[in-house]
Amino acid sequence: xxxxxxxxxxxxxxxxxxxxxxxxxxxxxxxxxxxxxxxxxxxxxxxxxxxxxxxxxxxxxxxxxxxxxxxxxxxxxxxxxxxxxxxxxxxxxxxxxxxxxxxxxxxxxxxxxxxxxxxxxxxxxxxxxxxxxxxxxxxxxxxxxxxxxxxxxxxxxxxxxxxxxxxxxxxxxxxxxxxxxxxxxxxxxxxxxxxxxxxxxxxxxxxxxxxxxxxxxxxxxxxxxxxxxxxxxxxxxxxxxxxxxxxxxxxxxxxxxxxxxxxxxxxxxxxxxxxxxxxxxxxxxxxxxxxxxxxxxxxxxxxxxxxxxxxxxxxxxxxxxxxxxxxxxxxxxxxxxxxxxxxxxxxxxxxxxxxxxxxxxxxxxxxxxxxxx
Numbered sequence: 001x002x003x004x005x006x007x008x009x010x011x012x013x014x015x016x017x018x019x020x021x022x023x024x025x026x027x028x029x030x031x032x033x034x035x036x037x038x039x040x041x042x043x044x045x046x047x048x049x050x051x052x053x054x055x056x057x058x059x060x061x062x063x064x065x066x067x068x069x070x071x072x073x074x075x076x077x078x079x080x081x082x083x084x085x086x087x088x089x090x091x092x093x094x095x096x097x098x099x100x101x102x103x104x105x106x107x108x109x110x111x112x113x114x115x116x117x118x119x120x121x122x123x124x125x126x127x128x129x130x131x132x133x134x135x136x137x138x139x140x141x142x143x144x145x146x147x148x149x150x151x152x153x154x155x156x157x158x159x160x161x162x163x164x165x166x167x168x169x170x171x172x173x174x175x176x177x178x179x180x181x182x183x184x185x186x187x188x189x190x191x192x193x194x195x196x197x198x199x200x201x202x203x204x205x206x207x208x209x210x211x212x213x214x215x216x217x218x219x220x221x222x223x224x225x226x227x228x229x230x231x232x233x234x235x236x237x238x239x240x241x242x243x244x245x246x247x248x249x250x251x252x253x254x255x256x257x258x259x260x261x262x263x264x265x266x267x268x269x270x271x272x273x274x275x276x277x278x279x280x281x282x283x284x285x286x287x288x289x290x291x292x293x294x295x296x297x298x299x300x301x302x303x304x305x306x307x308x309x310x311x312x313x314x315x316x317x318x319x320x321x322x323x324x325x326x327x328x329x330x331x332x333x334x335x336x337x338x339x340x341x342x343x344x345x346x347x348x349x350x351x352x353x354x355x356x357x358x359x360x361x362x363x364x365x366x367x368x369x370x371x372x373x
Contacts, residue, residue, distance in 0.1 A: 220284030
């Protein structure tokens with residue numbers, strides 16, 4: 001797209017019709033522009049876009065919304081990279097404090113090729129975290145008409161001290177595919193190399209089944225159910241004589257299943273596929289005991305990617321007319337279908353994901369300590 005030009009209504013409508021475009025992002029874009037859109041299907045949203053003339057400044061912001069991903073969270077761990085040099089006993093004495101000091105010094109200064117800028121630095125809006133920041137960065141988007149447009153989406157992160165003063169835990173709220181990498185790159189450029197800090201994506205161990213047991217127990221207890229696993233080849237296989245040729249050459253296996261217990265998935269991975277569990281859907285109750293909500297999440301850690309938790313859906317124990325279901329509902333396939341979807345907004349979904357990430361960090365720390373004992 002040339003300097004001074006902007007996406008036309010036809011180009012926007014063509015992009016909205018494409019199945020890869022985020023409909024939730026389209027709705028948020030219309031809302032930010034003051035447009036009331038009642039359409040629920042892709043074709044209806046595209047027709048609205050085709051008939052709407054947007055101001056150039058509004059149209060240029062569209063790339064912030066059209067490729068939004070399903071809300072998710074991931075994390076980083078700040079810790080020493082090797083032996084650190086002696087430091088004077090002045091200023092922050094923790095990794096969390098040092099990171100905030102460096103971030104404050106870099107406030108409003110662009111970093112890197114994407115011109116990443118810290119727009120906000122404040123106490124975290126979530127009481128489980130100490131402080132938070134909001135970054136904006138250059139983001140290019142190719143419309144289906146072939147035009148390119150650039151906008152500056154924002155990504156929010158939260159920071160708190162880790163188990164040791166030399167560690168800090170960082171949570172990243174993911175709404176675009178690049179968000180996690182943007183935060184990682186920006187933090188890596190904050191501190192001088194002489195201080196020897198590293199920012200590592202949070203991930204479970206390579207042989208992670210014990211940690212997965214701890215995570216599922218923390219999130220849902222004995223009532224948690226899982227489904228739709230994705231298995232990946234282990235780094236170290238058992239001897240060739242103990243497994244079939246197919247299993248020996250299997251790299252990745254995806255299964256479509258109904259809800260079941262976690263142990264059945266792990267048994268399949270260990271005894272049949274000689275693999276590790278890389279991703280799965282988790283169903284667990286959330287909220288108060290008087291009005292519980294069943295939530296579906298997707299936990300994923302494939303190859304060398306970090307662990308992420310992606311929003312799925314939520315349902316409550318009510319009929320479509322709003323009346324409570326006649327009897328207690330079990331968390332299984334039939335119970336899930338009997339319940340009614342809950343229309344949480346994006347902020348409520350992210351709040352739930354932050355709570356899930358907090359539980360994951362606590363459960364993994366407990367599992368690691370138990371294994372080390």
